[in-house]
Structure formats: C-alpha cells, structure tokens
Amino acid sequence: MALLEVRDLSIEFETRKGNLKALERLSFTLNEGETLGIVGESGCGKSITSLALMGLLAPNARVSAGALRFEGKDLLAMNEEARSEIRGAEMSMIFQDPMTSLNPSFTVGFQLEEMLKAHPREEADRSPAGRRKRLVELMEQVGIPDPAQRLTCYPHELSGGMSQRVMIAMAVASRPKLLIADEPTTALDVTIQAQILELLRDLQRRYKMALILITHDLGVVSETAARTMVMYAGQAVEEGPTREVIASPRHPYTAGLLQCLPALHAKEAPKTRLPSIAGMVPDLLARPSGCQFHPRCSRAQEPCWQALPDWRVEGSRGERCHFPLTQAGGGQR
Template identity: 55%
Template sequence: MLEIQDLRVRFGAFTAVDGVDLRVAPGEVLGIVGESGSGKSVSMMALMGLIDPPGQVTASALRFQGQDLLTMPAASRRRLIGRDIAMVFQDALASLNPSYTVGHQIEEVLRAHLGLRGDAARRRALELLEQVEIPDPASRLKAYPHELSGGMNQRVMIALAIACGPRLLIADEPTTALDVTIQAQIMDLLLRLQREQGMALVMITHDLAVVAEMAQRVAVMYAGQVVETGPLPEVFAAPRHPYTAALMAAIPEHNRGARRLQALPGIVPGALDRPAGCLFSPRCPRAQPRCQAERPAVVDGMRCFYPLTEETAA
C-alpha cells in the first residue's frame, strides 16, 4: 500500500530524515519507535506534504497504492490527503481550531472530501462521535475544543481522521499528555477502528509496550535513519542492532533489583556533530574503526556492520 524509498528531509544544513525506507501493507499495523529527535514525526509529516519551506523533501519513491505522491498535481494530492491517508497529531488541543465548534470542524472535512452538506453532514458527524465513544455526542458537536477534556479532544481528532474512511491512518504519539487510563482507552479505540475498518495503521510512539501489543512489524529509528526493521515479537525478543538492544535494556521491567535504569551515554547527533561513519557509533559499545569511517547500508532490515547475535546479546 505504502512504499517509501530513500526519503530525505533537510532544514538548511540539518538532515532530519536521512534515507528512510518503509513499506506498509494493507491492513498492517507498523510501529515506529526511537528517541525524540530521531525523525519519526518528520518522516510522516513529509508523507502528508506538511513540510513547509525552508524544509526540503526528496525521495527515490513516495508511493501510495501505486500513485506517486511526489509528482502528482497539488490538487490531486490535497484530495488524497485527509481522505485516503489521514493523521492523528500529538497535541489535539493545538491541532484543533479554537474558533470553531467540534461539529463545524468535522463537517468541514466531510464537505471538502465527500461533498456532504447540511443535515447529511451533521448526521455523519454525530455518527463519528458515537464511533469514537464520546458521551452525549449531540451536545459535544456544539462544544469548542477548550470546553472538552484532553481525552475527548483526542477522540475528536480520531473522528476527524477516520471521517472519510482512510486506507492508511498515521497516529503520532496519540496519547501525549494523557493520563494512563485514558492512554489505554485511546490505544484500544485505535486498534478497534483499525480492525473494524481494515485500514493500515502506522503508530509513532516512545512506548515499546504499546508497539509490542499492537503492531505486527516495527521500525526502529535513530538520528533520521531506520536502523532495524522486522516482525514482532522477534525484533524485541532478539534485537540485532545495538540501539534496539539498548532501548530494550532501558525498560524498567528489565531493571528490577538494579539501583539505576540502564541508559545510553550521549545524545542523538544534531546538525553540527553528525559523524562521518555510523551515526550511532559515538554511543555504541560495539563500535569498531570501520564504524567511525564508513556509514552502513541497510542489509536484511538492519543497518549495522557488527550486528548482535544470540550469543553476543546474552
């Protein structure tokens, strides 16, 4: 359904996304994980056409159901984005327009992509709020975003995203700033909608447990690159890239009895300290001279010269 090859996003001298390759099959749930600053959100924003100047987006291929998103006319892409590809953003309150009611914003999507107006649009908006399990949906249609809780606003965002029956839904940290019980409800809602509607779902998150429970495949990103990708639970059970292994080692459940959580020294490289070789080499305990001089390519779903084996991982 979705094919991304050699996606690059630059902001001046800074390369935020550096040669990302991703594929998503129809009905598949793909998890994308990695530290803040690893390029997860920017990659998906580039797919949605939401990178404004001075940002520059290039790719060898950016195809959705065989359609080239890079070369199609702007009007055709606008018709596609929001209808067949939709996105749930991190901060619902910042993404919703504070000047319009929830109902008006949902009806605007229905009018733009499906041509619904008047009572038909209002009925469909009401159905969508019921679908995302908002209590008393008829009165919520008349509410402004600031009158709703964070969890309700996130449900409104999901209603907006699924309004036109998208084939691909991207959820970018959809539970940011929500309490634990609401987080679980939102995740359950997304997974239920994905199953009922048969759409593909790309879940961007820091929570490895969420990915382990929801996704069929995972892509691990670091410094704008995908460093490991593969099926679950195999990748988490036996990580081959040292960065994936470090993420797994930092999980609190793996540190029971220890005085401190395991952590990687250093930070994700920025614009001025980007290594010439492997981008992970300054923080990698397995780095060799070759890692500092050469940049590894992706081979069999992994970007590393010296991958972990079962023996070295143990």
C-alpha cells in the same frame, strides 16, 4: 502492490546554520490494513517522515532524494491540488499535539462537519441532516459519551483524552486507507493512553485501515503494531516483526531502548532507577562519521567509525549494524 512505498527518502532543511540532513535514505513499505510502528528518540525524524507522506513539510524542507508511492501513484510528482485530494480522503494524520490541532474558535461539531463536507464518503455526508446523524455516529465510534451535547462544545471544554478522541474522529471520518498517528498518546496519562490505543486498534480493524503508529516508546508498539521500524538520527537502524524485534533486538540502539522500558525492567529491579542510553543523539549539522550510533555504543570498534553500515535484510528482519547482536545476546565478533 503495496499501499505505501517509501524508497530512499532523504529530507534536508535549509537552516541559518547550514544545510541539515534530517532524513537519510529511509525505505519501508506498508500493505493494506497493516500496522507499522515507528520508534526512536526525539529528533530522529519520525514526524518529518509523516509530514513528508502527507505533503506538509515546512517551507525550508526539501526532499533531496527518493520516491513516495501511494497505491502506485508517485506522490512527489503530483501537484498540490492532486495531493490535497489524497490528503484527508485517502490518508490522514493525527498530529502530535491535539490541543493545537483543533481550532479553539469553533465547536467540535462544526470542525468535524467541515471534514465530512470536504471528503464525503457516504450519501448521508451530502445533506445537513445526514451529516448530523453521521457526526453523532462518529462521536459514538470514538467512545465519546453524550455525543450530541459534546458536538456543541469548544475544544477547551474537553479533557485531553476527549480532544484526542475528537482528533481521531476527524481523521477517520473520511475512512482513509492510511492513518498516521504521530505520538497519539504522549500527552495523556497511562490509563487514557491504553484506551486510545485500543480505540485505534478497533478503528483500524473496523475500517481495514493501514496504520503508522509513531512513538518513542517500544511498549506502545508492542501491543499495537505487527511490524516495527526503529529510527536513529534520520535513518532506519532496525526493522522487523514487532515481537521478534523486542524478543531479540539486533541493533544495540534497539537493545538500549528496550532496557529503558519500565514494564520490562520492573520485574528485574523494581527499586532501582531505570537505565537510559548514555550520551545524546547527534547534532544533525555535525553528524559523526560511520555508524551514527557509534559514539553511544559500548560495542563500537574501528569499522563503526570508519563506515556507515549497509542496510542488511535477512528474511523479515532488516538492520544497519556492523556487529549485530545475536539471539543469545552475544555478538558475532
């Protein structure tokens, strides 16, 4: 049985301008200890996917279709009490903006201790002295030097990288089976980014957690996630083993994202400007017909604006394109 099963998940928002279909029939599964990268441009639905998993969608959101199962349990059928039992204990999330996720009025130690009290995992978590020991251990595990002293700090006294480490400590304190990291490195500089990714990999192995790593950067998933799903305008457009997706993308959007990667591009033309994908993501209140990517796709032809391509699966790869790229880079037309 898969740890997590997302089937045809669709999410709509009630907005002043009308009904906005933000997520359309998204499906994926995640096994115990597995890492899935979710990649796509801003607004493609990465965060709402994770908020839906956590049961933390905004009040104007509605799951209009689909199913969410965690260890076989139907998450959408659960009441809030049962859901909050799973949230934090079995699955936890590192939010996109660590600075606003930590409460500025309380010390790091206090906030971390609250997590241990709420979701005790070890006998030590049940006594103040035991928790004290566990807090120091947790801080050490996430690579915070001088942990005892740092526990007395308020969030504003920590650097961005340190705050992110504290957020990670809070998320893994309960040893969740699933950790969702939503753009965990966006606000950090490149060296710290690499350290945080290394830390996530290390904790994932240590606790045998499944990890969903959300990012707009294919470079970030390339070293961390075994599988990657690429999203566009609230839909999955491509999925497969990360190495294969990067070596031979089948969807033109994935190919476009790869072209924008500085590391890969630098070897070819270090002094030229990085390319970007022309055009913009569609307005979700006025979606284009057919394939959502067709207005930006240089390969688009009639079927592309006539009909949304089906999700096609071949072996370990899945893709949604009328004219997928072949390995050699040419089309199948």
